[in-house]
Amino acid sequence: MQDHIDRPLNTLSKLPKAPSGIEGLDEVTEGGLPLGRPTLVCGSAGCGKTLLAVEFLVRGIRDFGEPGVLMTFEETADELAANVTSLGFDLKALQASKQLRVDHVHVDRSEIEETGEYDLDGLFIRLGYAIDSIGAKRVVLDTIEALFSGFPNESVLRSEIRRLFRWLKDKGVTTIITAERGEGTLTRQGLEEYVSDCVILLDNRVIDQITTRRLRIVKYRGSTHGTNEYPYIISEDGISVLPVTSLRLEHQVSNEVVSSGVPGLDTMFTRGGWYRGTSTLITGTAGTAKTTLAASFALAACQRGERCLYFAFEESPAQLIRNMHSVNINLQPCLDQGLLRIEASRPTLNGLERHLVTVHKAIAQFKPQAVVIDPISNLISVGTLSEVRSMLTRLIDFLKVNGITALFTALISARDGRMEMTEEGVSSLVDTWISVRDLEGVGERNRGLSILKARGMSHSNQVREFLVTDAGIELLDVVIGPAGIVTGASRLTQRAQEQARLVAQQYELERKDRELERKRRVLDATIANLRTEFESVEEELRRVNDEEHARQQAINQGHSAIASGSQARLPTPPAGPNAPAQPLVQD
Amino acid sequence: MLPPAAPASPLLVEADYIFQLFITGATPNSTRAVRNIKEICELYLPGRYELLIIDIYQQPELARREQIVAAPTLLRQRPLPRRQLVGDLSDRAKVLAVLGLSLPPF
Numbered sequence: 001m002q003d004h005i006d007r008p009l010n011t012l013s014k015l016p017k018a019p020s021g022i023e024g025l026d027e028v029t030e031g032g033l034p035l036g037r038p039t040l041v042c043g044s045a046g047c048g049k050t051l052l053a054v055e056f057l058v059r060g061i062r063d064f065g066e067p068g069v070l071m072t073f074e075e076t077a078d079e080l081a082a083n084v085t086s087l088g089f090d091l092k093a094l095q096a097s098k099q100l101r102v103d104h105v106h107v108d109r110s111e112i113e114e115t116g117e118y119d120l121d122g123l124f125i126r127l128g129y130a131i132d133s134i135g136a137k138r139v140v141l142d143t144i145e146a147l148f149s150g151f152p153n154e155s156v157l158r159s160e161i162r163r164l165f166r167w168l169k170d171k172g173v174t175t176i177i178t179a180e181r182g183e184g185t186l187t188r189q190g191l192e193e194y195v196s197d198c199v200i201l202l203d204n205r206v207i208d209q210i211t212t213r214r215l216r217i218v219k220y221r222g223s224t225h226g227t228n229e230y231p232y233i234i235s236e237d238g239i240s241v242l243p244v245t246s247l248r249l250e251h252q253v254s255n256e257v258v259s260s261g262v263p264g265l266d267t268m269f270t271r272g273g274w275y276r277g278t279s280t281l282i283t284g285t286a287g288t289a290k291t292t293l294a295a296s297f298a299l300a301a302c303q304r305g306e307r308c309l310y311f312a313f314e315e316s317p318a319q320l321i322r323n324m325h326s327v328n329i330n331l332q333p334c335l336d337q338g339l340l341r342i343e344a345s346r347p348t349l350n351g352l353e354r355h356l357v358t359v360h361k362a363i364a365q366f367k368p369q370a371v372v373i374d375p376i377s378n379l380i381s382v383g384t385l386s387e388v389r390s391m392l393t394r395l396i397d398f399l400k401v402n403g404i405t406a407l408f409t410a411l412i413s414a415r416d417g418r419m420e421m422t423e424e425g426v427s428s429l430v431d432t433w434i435s436v437r438d439l440e441g442v443g444e445r446n447r448g449l450s451i452l453k454a455r456g457m458s459h460s461n462q463v464r465e466f467l468v469t470d471a472g473i474e475l476l477d478v479v480i481g482p483a484g485i486v487t488g489a490s491r492l493t494q495r496a497q498e499q500a501r502l503v504a505q506q507y508e509l510e511r512k513d514r515e516l517e518r519k520r521r522v523l524d525a526t527i528a529n530l531r532t533e534f535e536s537v538e539e540e541l542r543r544v545n546d547e548e549h550a551r552q553q554a555i556n557q558g559h560s561a562i563a564s565g566s567q568a569r570l571p572t573p574p575a576g577p578n579a580p581a582q583p584l585v586q587d
Numbered sequence: 588m589l590p591p592a593a594p595a596s597p598l599l600v601e602a603d604y605i606f607q608l609f610i611t612g613a614t615p616n617s618t619r620a621v622r623n624i625k626e627i628c629e630l631y632l633p634g635r636y637e638l639l640i641i642d643i644y645q646q647p648e649l650a651r652r653e654q655i656v657a658a659p660t661l662l663r664q665r666p667l668p669r670r671q672l673v674g675d676l677s678d679r680a681k682v683l684a685v686l687g688l689s690l691p692p693f
Contacts, residue, residue, distance in 0.1 A: 106654045113685045116619070116674030121611040121658035122643060122650050129647030151657065151673070 015222040018066075018138070018174040021059025022052065024241030028226040029217060033198055038165050038175040040195040042187045043202030047213055048234050049178040050075070051084065052202070053140040055238045056176055058089045061099045066137035069130040069173075070102045073146035077102040087238050101130040107150030114153060120160040124167060131173060139168060139175040145189050162194050186218065197221050203229070212351055212387070215241055231353040231391075240357050242394060253277065258370075258405055261300030262293065264475025265434075268451055268460035274432045275456060276369075279396050279406040281426060284436035288447055289468050290409040291315070293436070294372045295324040295331065296473055297407045301370035302334035309368040310342045311359065313378040317342035328471045341366050347378040352391045355379060359395060363402070370405045376426070377410040389426070396429045431455040439465065439487045446488035449475065465491065602637040604628075604686075605665040609641050609650060611658040616675045620659035623676035631688045 017031035026032045033039045033056070041049050050072075057068035070091075072080055080102065081091040094100035103126055131139065144161065151157050168175045177195060182188035192199055199218040204211060214229040232241040254276040259266050266272045274280055280297075284290050291314070301308040312320055320342060321331050334340035343362055347355070363371065373395075379388050399406045408430070427433055433452040438445045450463040465487040466475045479491045486494045608624055610617035621640060628636045643650040643658065653662060657673040663686060676682050683689065 103651055105656055107656060111669060112657075112671045112673055113681060114674050114678075115661075115672045115682045115685070116623075116677035117616050118657045118659060118674040119611075119616065120656055121614075122609065122655035122660060123657075125611065125643050125647050125658075126651050126655070129651070147656070 017223070018060070019064065020056050021063045022055055022239050022241065023237075024230070024232065025052075025215075025239070028215070028230055028241055029198075029220060030223060030225055033174055033176070034220070034223070035174055036169065036172040037197040038168055038177055038195045039198040039200060040177050040179060040187070040192055041200045041202065042179045042181055042192070044181040044204055047202040047204035048232075048239060049202060050080070050142050051087070051234060052200075052239050053142050053176045053178055054080070054084050054089060054091075055087070057100060057138055057140055058084075058091075058094065059238075060138045061094055066174075067099045067134045068101075068138035068140065069127065069134070069136040070100065070140045070142065071105060071127055071130070072102065072140075072142045073105045073107065074143055076104045076106075080104075087236065089238075098134050101134055101136070103127070103130050105146075107146055109150050109152075112150055114151070118156065120147075120157075120164065123160075124164065127164075127168075128171075131171060137173055139173045141175065141177045143178045143180060145179050145187065145191065148189050158194075161191070165194050192218075202232075212353060231356075233351070233353040233357050235354065235357055235361075237361075240360075242353060242356060252403060254403065258304070259300045260293075261296030261298070262466075262473045262475065264464070264466065264473070265293075265449065268462075268464065268475075269454055270458045274405075274454065276405050277400065277403040278431035278455070279399060279408065279429065280432040280434065281408050281410060281430040282434045282436060283410045283412050285412060285438055288436040288438060289466070289473065290411070290436060291320070291374055292324065292327055292329065292468055292473060293434075294374045294407055294409050295320070295329045298340060298370065298372050299324075299329050299331060299334065301405070302331075302337070302339040306339070306369035307366060308334070308340050308370040308372065309362055309366050310340060310372045310374070311362075312342055312344040312374055313347045314375065316344050320344070326470075327468055327473070341368070352379060352387055356391050356395055360398065363398075363404070368404060370407070371399055372407045373409070375409040375411050377412070392426050393429060396426070427453075439463070444488050446491075448487060602635060603666065604632050604636040604663070606636060606638045607641060607653065607662040607664060608638065609643050609653070609655045609658060609660045609662065612642060612644050614658075617659050619675040619677065620661070623679070623682070624661060627676070627679070627682060627686075627688070631683070 014031075016035040017029070017033060018035040019026050019032035020029075041052055043049050054070065057070055060066040060068050070080070075083070077091070077095075084091060091100060091102060095102060105123065105126070127139070130136065144164075147157055147161070148154065165175075165177075177191065179187035179189070179191045181201075182190070186192045186199065186201060196219075198220045201216045201218050203214045203216070205214065213232050213234070215232045216229045217225045217227065230241050232239055256276040257269075257271045257273040258276050259273045260269075260280075282290050282293055294310075298308045298310050310320075315323070317335075321335070324331055331340055331342075335342070341362070343358070345358075359371075359373075376388075376392060379391070396406065408426070410426070432454045434449060435452050436447060436449045439448040440446075447466050447468070448463045449466050450461075451459045462478050464475045464478060466473055468474075476491070479486050479494050606624065606628070608620060610620060624638060628638055641649055643655060649655075655662075659673070659675060661672040661676060661682075663670040663672070666687075670685055672682060672685055
């Protein structure tokens with residue numbers, strides 16, 4: 001409290017911080033530990049307090065050129081050095097180069113008797129001497145509570161510890177004090193009362209036989225900080241704290257479209273694939289060729305000359321390559337070229353956090369443009385649903401921020417066809433969601449594929465049947481039957497029926513043609529008949545006509561003959577045309 | 588503060604009791620402790636002891652080597668086992684009990 005009143009109030013300048021150099025911790029603390037002040041790190045046994053403290057020192061020396069003093073109350077310098085060697089920290093060398101001083105304070109109750117008033121000046125002097133001898137900027141007191149077991153007079157101890165922290169602050173060294181977690185309190189001896197600047201709580205929790213370590217900033221005076229519980233792991237490179245998600249959604253986006261590796265699938269998207277840097281989820285029941293789709297994508301990425309990292313949680317690399325080779329997805333050349341890397345491990349090998357770190361590290365190392373995780377649903381076996389969800393959130397976030405095109409597969413249960421994890425947790429994170437499923441018909445199973453969502457582009461709404469052939473995945477054209485889209489044998493039946501119908505139609509058409517022809521011929525014949533008939537009638541008529549003409553002529557001739565010479569014979573020509581014939585007949 | 592107060596024995600003869608008193612300058616506790624131990628030694632171990640008074644401000648390395656945390660601290664190096672007495676040695680009865688001393692038989 002007091003130091004804050006003493007300090008000139010300058011609201012504009014931020015609290016100076018000493019970066020710890022520990023992966024993720026500086027992110028959570030927004031810059032590091034309070035510079036020149038003590039920080040309390042508390043936690044139960046085995047959660048890595050000492051390690052965090054030692055890493056703080058070593059990284060301070062290595063990365064920031066700040067020498068450090070390690071005052072250990074529990075382990076000897078040699079033990080400690082041996083313990084952290086596995087993390088690549090060479091304490092001996094740092095000590096030899098005068099950048100680190102390790103002072104083991106041994107307190108043994110059986111050797112110590114109180115005989116009057118005393119203080120802990122011995123400790124102060126040793127610490128002061130160690131700090132001054134190398135110009136240390138960082139100090140670690142690991143675990144100062146051990147003093148309580150050595151000195152019976154608690155009140156002296158408490159006032160001395162308070163004085164010690166005050167004194168460290170005055171010296172301007174950034175200090176980490178570790179302390180054991182107490183029952184109901186942060187520390188067994190209530191040290192949090194004395195360290196008021198920054199308190200970090202480490203927690204080691206076993207849920208369902210799986211240990212997860214979590215870190216929480218209990219308080220950080222004068223600074224904002226992340227307030228969540230952050231998982232952390234102790235890996236071969238030290239401690240990694242994993243911020244759950246980056247707080248902002250600010251990643252760059254690309255307009256470039258990459259192929260899914262299956263031409264037929266590409267055509268289902270209007271832009272012929274999905275955007276680079278997005279994440280795609282393929283869900284499906286067992287045996288729906290999720291891995292094959294994933295491998296196609298990996299191959300396509302490699303063929304574009306991109307690096308692809310494939311995390312296989314079900315198959316060994318050799319098995320994967322062999323199996324994929326059988327469907328003409330030849331991954332071996334990509335491996336040989338160094339474009340493809342397969343990281344295979346059983347999900348149960350590690351806790352979730354470690355998986356995440358493994359993924360992070362592999363990505364940092366390999367710098368891929370495409371990542372396949374096959375399958376993510378297997379991770380559920382190493383964590384609860386919510387943990388897996390948060391881990392995936394972090395992972396997807398991380399991939400997106402890095403502009404990596406990601407493909408995940410997830411197994412869903414065949415019973416209800418859905419899984420909560422994919423439904424609630426991941427689906428909102430992924431940009432494209434493809435569902436592959438069994439289309440079970442009469443006595444057979446077929447594979448169908450559909451796009452559930454594709455952010456930023458329109459897509460086909462059809463369930464496409466696909467085949468896994470010797471030549472890879474082949475999407476079939478949609479066949480629509482009377483009751484919707486049909487697949488498999490029904491599709492073949494449907495096709496056969498159509499064929500038959502087509503043939504029948506053809507026959508019918510031909511028959512009609514023939515019929516027409518016949519009719520025309522009949523008509524033609526009739527016409528010919530009629531014409532013949534007509535001709536004969538015409539001939540007849542003409543003949544009659546001619547005869548009539550001839551007779552007329554004859555009559556005419558007869559009349560004129562009568563008129564010219566034989567009028568006496570006929571005194572009065574009788575009227576009527578027939579009359580003239582009479583004389584002829586009479587003649 | 589540095590010079591040994593009363594090297595009562597000649598160099599070659601090892602004293603029965605070897606004490607080291609670690610003090611921090613001239614603080615009240617330190618001066619009390621020096622006074623007390625000298626008194627005790629003279630009373631109970633005349634001529635049989637060796638007392639070394641060390642100011643750890645000046646010899647911090649020694650404090651480290653001897654695992655001194657509190658000040659003042661009296662270290663009984665001999666006879667074994669090694670004992671550490673912290674405090675200004677005012678609790679005479681306890682000091683005597685821990686050091687295994689009793690009034691000399693007169």
